[in-house]
Amino acid sequence: MNSSLSFIQQIDAILPQTQCGLCGHRDGCLPYAKSIVEKGEEANKCVPGGQPVADALADILNRNKLIAEPSVWPIQSDGRPQRMKAIIREDECIGCTKCISACPVDAIIGSGKLMHTVLTDLCTGCELCIAPCPVDCIDLVEDIQPIPNDEQRLLEQNDLRGRYYAHIQREEKQRIHRKGPVVRAEIDTELFAQITQQSQALPTIEINQPTIKNPIVTDAKTTIELAKLRTQIKKLEKQLSVRADENKQHQLNELIQQLSVLQEDAS
Ligand code: SF4
Ligand code: SF4
Ligand code: SF4
Numbered sequence: 001m002n003s004s005l006s007f008i009q010q011i012d013a014i015l016p017q018t019q020c021g022l023c024g025h026r027d028g029c030l031p032y033a034k035s036i037v038e039k040g041e042e043a044n045k046c047v048p049g050g051q052p053v054a055d056a057l058a059d060i061l062n063r064n065k066l067i068a069e070p071s072v073w074p075i076q077s078d079g080r081p082q083r084m085k086a087i088i089r090e091d092e093c094i095g096c097t098k099c100i101s102a103c104p105v106d107a108i109i110g111s112g113k114l115m116h117t118v119l120t121d122l123c124t125g126c127e128l129c130i131a132p133c134p135v136d137c138i139d140l141v142e143d144i145q146p147i148p149n150d151e152q153r154l155l156e157q158n159d160l161r162g163r164y165y166a167h168i169q170r171e172e173k174q175r176i177h178r179k180g181p182v183v184r185a186e187i188d189t190e191l192f193a194q195i196t197q198q199s200q201a202l203p204t205i206e207i208n209q210p211t212i213k214n215p216i217v218t219d220a221k222t223t224i225e226l227a228k229l230r231t232q233i234k235k236l237e238k239q240l241s242v243r244a245d246e247n248k249q250h251q252l253n254e255l256i257q258q259l260s261v262l263q264e265d266a267s
Contacts, residue, residue, distance in 0.1 A: 017160035019104035020126035022047035083143035084125030092137035099129035
C-alpha cells in the first residue's frame, strides 16, 4: 500500500469517527487525517477527541504537544468532552426526512411524513441533524452510559467508520440520478474509495461517473439542408393526405430516406 495512505489510516484510527466536521473538515475524520499527513495541518483540532487525541497524534507524528481545541461541553474523567446524544421530540416531528440524510452514521430511522427516531446507541452527538430540522424538534442530552474503555472505544470507532462509509456509498449511488440538491455534494469520494479498496473491513465505495453524451454539433450547411428536407416532406405529406399520387409517394419516401441519413451523420 502507498506509504502515505497507510500513514493517513494510522492517523484516522486515532480519530473518534464522529464525522462532525468540527476540525474544519466537513467531510469528516479521514480528510482531516489526510491534511495532517500531507499538508502538515496542526493535529490538535479534533474537538470531540479533546486532549487525549491531540496528545496521541503528537506522539505518532513526533510533533510538539498542543492544547486541544476547546469544546462547549465540560470535560469528562477521561479528558475528552462530555459525550452527548440527540433525541427527537417525536410528537413535533413532521417526518420531512432531512435529518436522515444529515446523519453521517445512519443513526436515525423513519420514512417520509412519519415520525423519526434516533437510535440512541448509535448516535455520537455530532449535532449535524439539528440545523437541517425545519421545526427544531431535536435536542441534545448528556450521554448517561459509562465512559467506554480503550477496547470499547476502538470497536465503537470501527463501527462508526463502517457506517459512515456505507452512508457515503449510498449517497454516491444516488448522486448521479438525483434531481434535487445533493447532500454533502463536495465530498472527496475518491479518497474514501481508495481507502476502502485496501480494507476488507470497510464497505466498498465505488465512484459513479456520469455518462457524458457528445454534444450534437451541426454545421450551418447541414442545418439548412435538414430544414429544406423537412419543409419538402411536410408539403408532400399534406398533398398526399388530400389525394394519393404514386410519383409523389415515391418522392416522399426518398426525401424521408435522405433526411434520416443526414440526421445520422449530424449526430
Ligand atoms: S471527530 Fe474529530 S477528526 Fe472527526 S470530523 Fe469530528 S473534529 Fe474532525
Ligand atoms: S442522530 Fe444527529 S447527533 Fe446523532 S449521530 Fe446522527 S446526526 Fe449526529
Ligand atoms: S428533520 Fe426534524 S422534522 Fe424532519 S424528520 Fe427529522 S426530526 Fe422530524
